[in-house]
Amino acid sequence: MLHQKLFFKDLLDYSTSKSNLSKKLDVKQMPRLSEIISLDNDSSTVSISATLKLNDQLNPSISGEIIASLSLICQRCLGSLNWNETIEYSVDFIKEADPHTGKNNIDYISINDEGIILLDLLEDEVLSSLPMSIMHKNIELCENIDKLSMFLGSSDEETEKKNKPFSDLSEILGKDGN
Ligand SMILES: [Zn+2]
Known part of the structure; x- marks a missing residue:
């Protein structure tokens, strides 16, 4: 049918x-x-x-x-x-x-x-x-997420490491401020 x-x-x-x-x-x-x-x-x-x-x-x-x-x-x-x-x-x-x-x-x-x-x-x-x-x-x-996140530049461990100098800097600045 x-x-x-x-x-x-x-x-x-x-x-x-x-x-x-x-x-x-x-x-x-x-x-x-x-x-x-x-x-x-x-x-x-x-x-x-x-x-x-x-x-x-x-x-x-x-x-x-x-x-x-x-x-x-x-x-x-x-x-x-x-x-x-x-x-x-x-x-x-x-x-x-x-x-x-x-x-x-x-x-x-x-x-x-x-x-x-x-x-x-x-x-x-x-x-x-x-x-x-x-x-x-x-x-x-999504599959192959590692490749994708690199491509999209989303936050992974490497970008966190790169950001560290800034957090150190802000700590220093913070101390100066006090
Ligand atoms: Zn997908």
């Missing part, structure tokens, strides 16, 4: 009989998502639950939860970074050129003759939930 192309009539059929689905997905089947996760790591999982049912306008709808646990690539250190999120989604479908296009309904997808693949839709939901910039929360969590 997730992988095959569905037309409006199919969605209507599944929704009329109220279909439930819960499944662990292979991330490799989501090509756009696969591009941004670290491939040397098979720890990425996406589990979904979905209910297809008719909404108040008697149009098909899909809603449920996506539990994503992804091994993403940190944009600062290129190390892997675990991202866990539970995404709740709800999407209504309308038939293209349906005169009853619910104008108050923002989150709907118009189904034309091309049909829709639900897996693509679920992948969209995951992609749109990802943070804008994928990075470890704290630079100390």
